[in-house]
Amino acid sequence: MKIEHEGNSLRVSEIAELNAVNASNFRDEVRAAMPAAPDSIEIDLSQTRFVDSSGLGALFALYKTANTGNGRERVTMRLLNPRPSIQQLFELTQLHQLFEISRR
Amino acid sequence: MLESVPAERGVSSRVAFPCDLQEARDATRMLRAFLTEQGMDESEVFQCELCLAEACNNAVQYAAGARDPIVAEAICRENVVELTVTDHTPGFELSAPSGPLSAEREHGRGLFIIQSMMDEVHYFRGRHRNTLVMRKTRTHQQHRSMDEATVASLDDARRQIESCQQTISGMARELCFRSESLAAIFRCCAELGRTSDIEGFAHRLLNDLLHLASADWFVLRLLPTGESRLITFAVSSPELRREPVSLERSTEPLSAELAAALTRREVELDCRHNAVPDEPLRAAGAQAAGLVQPLLFGDKLVGTLAVGRREADGPFSVLQAEMIRTFSEFMAVQVVNARHLEEQVHARLVAHELDIAHRIQRALLPRSLPQLANFGLAANWESARQVGGDFYDAIALSEHSVLLVVADVMGKGVPAAMFATITRSLLRALASRSHHPAKLLRRLNELLYEELSSVGMFITAQLVFVDLAERHLVAASAGHCPILIASGDQVRTLSVTGTPLGILPDATYRQQSAKLPAPASVLLYTDGLTEALNPAGEMFGHDRLADWLRQNFPRARSTEQLRDDLAADLARFRGGAALRDDQAFLLLSEKFSVLSAEPPAPPSVSEPAFHLTEFGPPASSAFSALSLPPTAIPHPQFA
Numbered sequence: 001m002k003i004e005h006e007g008n009s010l011r012v013s014e015i016a017e018l019n020a021v022n023a024s025n026f027r028d029e030v031r032a033a034m035p036a037a038p039d040s041i042e043i044d045l046s047q048t049r050f051v052d053s054s055g056l057g058a059l060f061a062l063y064k065t066a067n068t069g070n071g072r073e074r075v076t077m078r079l080l081n082p083r084p085s086i087q088q089l090f091e092l093t094q095l096h097q098l099f100e101i102s103r104r
Numbered sequence: 105m106l107e108s109v110p111a112e113r114g115v116s117s118r119v120a121f122p123c124d125l126q127e128a129r130d131a132t133r134m135l136r137a138f139l140t141e142q143g144m145d146e147s148e149v150f151q152c153e154l155c156l157a158e159a160c161n162n163a164v165q166y167a168a169g170a171r172d173p174i175v176a177e178a179i180c181r182e183n184v185v186e187l188t189v190t191d192h193t194p195g196f197e198l199s200a201p202s203g204p205l206s207a208e209r210e211h212g213r214g215l216f217i218i219q220s221m222m223d224e225v226h227y228f229r230g231r232h233r234n235t236l237v238m239r240k241t242r243t244h245q246q247h248r249s250m251d252e253a254t255v256a257s258l259d260d261a262r263r264q265i266e267s268c269q270q271t272i273s274g275m276a277r278e279l280c281f282r283s284e285s286l287a288a289i290f291r292c293c294a295e296l297g298r299t300s301d302i303e304g305f306a307h308r309l310l311n312d313l314l315h316l317a318s319a320d321w322f323v324l325r326l327l328p329t330g331e332s333r334l335i336t337f338a339v340s341s342p343e344l345r346r347e348p349v350s351l352e353r354s355t356e357p358l359s360a361e362l363a364a365a366l367t368r369r370e371v372e373l374d375c376r377h378n379a380v381p382d383e384p385l386r387a388a389g390a391q392a393a394g395l396v397q398p399l400l401f402g403d404k405l406v407g408t409l410a411v412g413r414r415e416a417d418g419p420f421s422v423l424q425a426e427m428i429r430t431f432s433e434f435m436a437v438q439v440v441n442a443r444h445l446e447e448q449v450h451a452r453l454v455a456h457e458l459d460i461a462h463r464i465q466r467a468l469l470p471r472s473l474p475q476l477a478n479f480g481l482a483a484n485w486e487s488a489r490q491v492g493g494d495f496y497d498a499i500a501l502s503e504h505s506v507l508l509v510v511a512d513v514m515g516k517g518v519p520a521a522m523f524a525t526i527t528r529s530l531l532r533a534l535a536s537r538s539h540h541p542a543k544l545l546r547r548l549n550e551l552l553y554e555e556l557s558s559v560g561m562f563i564t565a566q567l568v569f570v571d572l573a574e575r576h577l578v579a580a581s582a583g584h585c586p587i588l589i590a591s592g593d594q595v596r597t598l599s600v601t602g603t604p605l606g607i608l609p610d611a612t613y614r615q616q617s618a619k620l621p622a623p624a625s626v627l628l629y630t631d632g633l634t635e636a637l638n639p640a641g642e643m644f645g646h647d648r649l650a651d652w653l654r655q656n657f658p659r660a661r662s663t664e665q666l667r668d669d670l671a672a673d674l675a676r677f678r679g680g681a682a683l684r685d686d687q688a689f690l691l692l693s694e695k696f697s698v699l700s701a702e703p704p705a706p707p708s709v710s711e712p713a714f715h716l717t718e719f720g721p722p723a724s725s726a727f728s729a730l731s732l733p734p735t736a737i738p739h740p741q742f743a
Contacts, residue, residue, distance in 0.1 A: 020125045020161040050150075052157045053214040085150035092220055093213060 001026065003033045004019035004080050010034055020053025027058040031065050038075055041066055046081035056093055078102055111648045115142065115183035117271070120173040121160075128160035128174070135178045135187075137267045142180045148242065151221045152178065156187050158214035159236045163191035184613040187222075187238040188421065190318065229415050233318045237421060260340040302442035305452060306338040306435065310411075312720045313431045316339065317424040319411045321388045326399075326407035326439060327351075332367060334408060343387045359383050361408045364396040368405065369394040370429070372419060373412060384460050389414035395425060397432035401440045417653055457518055460489060464521035465495065468528050474500035479572055480663030481506075484653075486687045488634075493520035493563070494630045494686035497528055499535045504573040507535050507544075510628040510690050511565035512584065519559060527552065527605075541567035541580030549582070549605045556606025566628050570692060575622065580615035583607075587628050588650055591621035598599035623694035625657050625666070632687035639679045650657060663693040 001016040012030055034041070041062065059079075067076040073102075078100045082090065090096045117138035121127040134152040144152070156176055163174045172192040204743045219225050224239035226446055276623040291461040310322045310722045325334040333348040351365055356379045360365065360373040374393040375378060375386050385392060394412015398405060409432045420428065465487065483496050491512025500506050509531060514525045530551055534544055544567055558561055566584040579587055583604035589596045603611040620626075629649070635646040652673060660666040667689075674687065 010481050017129075019129055019157065020164075050153065050157075052154055052161070053217055054161065056213060083150075085147050088147070089154065089217070093217065 001029070003030065005033070005035070007037050008037060008039040009042065010038055010040075011042045011044065013047070013063045015043070015048045016057060017050040018048060019052045020054040023052075023058040025055035026055075026060050030062055034062075034065060038062065038066055040076040040078065042080060043081070044080040045086060048082065048086065051086050051089060053093075056089070058096055059095065059099070076100060080104060083087060094099075116176060116177060116178055116179040118177040119177045122166050122173055123167045123170050125161060125164055128164050128176075129157065131174075131176050132156045132160055134267075134270065135176060137263065138178055138271070139185070141267065141271075144180075144185070144242065148185075148240070152185060152187060152240065155218045155221055155240075155544060156189065158218050159189035159238065162236075163189050167191045172512075185240045185242060187240075188235055188420070190233060193231055216402045226419075228318055228413060228420075234316075235318050250654050251380065259395070263539055263553045264710050293620065296346055299477075303338060303440065305438065308340065309435065309438075310340070310409075313411060313428065316572060317411060317420060317427050318430075319394065319413050319420075319424075321394070321412055321414065323361070323385065323388075323410040324407065324435065326366070327405055329443060337407065344385070346384045346387075349384075360385055360396045363406055364408050364410075368398045368400060368403075370398075370425075373410065380499065385410055385412070388392065388412060391415040395420070395428050397422060399436035399439065401436050404440075406436045406439050421627040436719060445698055452665060461518045461521040462484040464518070464525060467491070468495055468521075468525050470497055473498045474506060476572060477501070477504065480598050480695055481691070482663040482667035482693075483690045484667050484688065486671070486683060488632070488683040488687075490687050493524040494632060494688040495528060496628070496690040497531065498690065498692075501535060501539065501569075503517065504687070505539070505569065505571045506692075507531075507539075507541075508570060508626070508628055508690055509565065510567040510584065510630055510688060510691060511563055512630045512632075512688075513563045514561055515631060519561065523552075523561060523563065526555075526584075527565070531567075537571050539578070539580055540615060541569050543582050545602065545605070545613040546580050546611065548605075548609070549611045552605050553609050562607050565605060568626065568628060569621065570626070572620075575620040575624075576617055577620055577626065578615050578617045580613045582611075585629055585631055585634065586646070588626070588653050589618065589621070589627060590625040590653045591623065593654055593658055595654040595657075597646070597650060614739070625653070625663075625691060625693040627653055627691055629689035630686065632683070632685040633674060633689060636678055636687065637676060637682055637684065637687060638677050644674065646676055652691060656694075660693070662694075663691055666693060667691050 001012065001049075004011040004013070008089060010030070010033060015026070018026060030041075042064075043059070049060075063077055066077060077098065079090070079102070081103050082101065090099070090101065105346060107270055117135055119131040120133050121131045132153055133234055135156055136149060139149050139152050149444040156178070160174060160176055167174060171194050174192075175188075175190045177186075177190075180187075217685040218236075218238060222240050224237075226237040228235045228237065242395045307325055310324060314320060314322060321340045321344060322338075323336070323340070324338040326337040327334055332351045334351065335348040336345045339345055349362065351362065357382055360371045360383060364371040373383070373385055373396055375383060375389065376393070378384060385394070385396075388394075392412055392414050394410055396408055396410040399407040399409055399701075409428075411428050419425070469483075469485055473483060481498050483498070485494065485496065487494075493511075495509075495511055495513075498506055499509070504722045509528075511527060513520045513522070513527065523642075529547065530548055531544070534547055538544055538547075545565065548565070552563065559740045563582065564584040565582045566579065566587060567581075568587060579591075579598055579600050581600040583602055586597045586599035589598060596618075598616065600614055600616050602613045605611075627649075634644055634646050634649055640645075652670065654667055660669070670689065670691075
């Protein structure tokens with residue numbers, strides 16, 4: 001997993017899987033790296049082969065962390081290039097309403 | 105552990121793993137590889153992998169610390185993929201999804217995903233075992249072509265080889281597993297052969313079945329031989345017992361077990377839907393569900409076996425149902441075997457008792473007969489397989505007098521032999537006190553009446569006192585066959601009526617005397633002779649016996665020879681058929697050295713004396729007795 005900062009933006013990539021084994025680690029590491037007032041958070045899923053409900057839970061937890069501020073603007077959270085089956089999962093679980101799913 | 109085997113019209117792969125999230129993840133990866141191998145498309149494989157992962161993670165979460173492994177299995181059939189995850193925990197609640205999941209809801213997401221992605225989800229809760237069964241209809245059926253199988257990288261190739269190796273070792277393990285189950289069954293059988301404890305065996309076998317089929321109750325009811333009632337034989341818990349229920353008086357609607365017994369088909373039970381109001385298996389639980397199998401041996405109904413779960417959300421899987429069927433068949437065979445064994449043991453006990461009776465009977469026959477001047481004594485006794493109580497005796501009372509006894513204790517086996525022993529002893533003790541056969545019989549009856557009547561037995565006996573010096577005899581009978589007196593070419597039948605011993609408490613007896621012609625032969629016998637059957641079912645009969653004596657007495661060279669000839673002719677008449685009853689006879693004959701020196705008996709001996717009640721047929725009817733048509737009628741004993 002790779003975490004990059006670009007000003008107040010955070011970019012996470014090289015994630016093989018988000019599953020019950022690694023989800024909480026992923027969540028904690030990203031949370032720790034998160035700026036106090038992030039502009040955007042981008043999670044690159046182009047290399048991600050598998051996401052389960054724990055992975056979804058971690059993504060949801062990060063959304064909450066990023067948006068728990070005092071009346072600030074909503075932080076853009078972007079999921080990049082998820083595989084079709086994973087995108088279907090996001091849609092199934094309504095997560096696509098919280099995240100911006102984009103392809104580049 | 106990974107096992108990959110052909111399933112019913114499909115292939116399956118099974119992984120057992122310890123309670124750990126990483127192990128669970130590895131297991132689902134293996135199953136993913138297996139599903140990919142089966143030619144499923146990426147989207148289907150992902151959904152299956154995800155659902156398996158959710159189910160496995162759930163199991164790990166609930167089974168934390170459990171010692172038993174979690175088992176995940178994928179079965180690919182033509183149109184459907186079945187995924188199962190089995191754990192050994194109290195289980196979790198599977199409720200129907202209430203609607204789209206709100207994004208904020210974290211809990212229950214896994215189950216929501218499973219229910220959304222799968223076409224069918226069943227959760228079977230057992231006492232110590234829960235199985236989540238997920239089924240998905242395959243929409244994209246494609247068989248992988250060689251092109252698709254082309255490996256993208258060295259890593260992929262390595263992974264594929266690894267997967268193949270796992271499949272092969274899995275198959276080997278499956279074989280191992282099956283042979284172990286077989287071995288267990290054989291062990292049980294061997295044990296059964298030694299102990300004949302069919303009930304303990306049934307409990308062990310059926311508890312194994314509960315474990316294997318993830319069930320938690322069983323009811324085995326058997327149909328005893330010759331009955332038409334199902335009787336509870338073994339149950340997993342006492343509340344499942346019930347009173348025997350008749351197969352005949354059953355009316356619609358039928359309980360599951362009666363339906364299985366009467367239709368001889370497997371019956372599915374679901375107490376929530378298809379059970380009759382008074383379904384006895386409801387004792388397993390208001391939600392109980394399961395299968396009822398008829399136990400059949402050939403086309404013979406042996407009983408029923410019901411196996412199920414107290415709270416089930418769905419039916420048994422194909423594999424589990426098959427297992428229940430197999431165990432039912434095995435159980436039926438074992439029940440039939442046990443019954444045969446029981447019959448054999450019983451037969452052996454009976455044979456043992458018969459053996460004892462034979463020994464007693466043999467012991468009470470005189471080892472040697474008294475030596476008499478000018479007269480010879482010879483006797484024959486043949487025992488039927490089923491022991492009766494025939495015996496004979498000859499008690500010398502003086503140098504020239506003898507008491508001849510032939511008796512038949514009604515009844516079979518040891519009791520009959522015991523009474524024969526007592527009767528013989530009493531007679532030996534009483535004989536010296538009186539030379540009157542009628543008095544002896546009366547006294548014998550007094551002594552034996554109580555014992556005989558209390559067990560419903562009686563004895564017929566013929567006593568003949570013979571004074572050889574005076575050449576006369578006195579006969580008395582307690583319901584026994586008459587005696588035959590042969591002289592020259594004539595045979596007289598001396599028949600004295602009398603009640604058998606043990607019938608009336610104060611019976612009195614008559615006696616009749618007759619002159620003993622010269623030369624003479626006296627034959628005492630039991631009804632085993634006259635009632636002997638030839639292969640055509642004809643009886644030997646009194647007349648044939650009298651004719652035999654008439655024909656053979658004049659030609660005889662010795663008493664022993666006469667006896668041997670009679671025994672041989674009786675055996676020939678029977679023609680190899682088994683003896684139905686004991687045969688005993690006692691012959692008293694003039695010594696033949698004396699006989700041969702004398703001229704044939706003068707006609708005067710056939711002169712009827714007033715006290716001879718019957719006479720044989722005229723002497724002119726000379727013939728071979730054994731080729732006679734069956735005109736003979738057994739002599740009535742209770743005249």
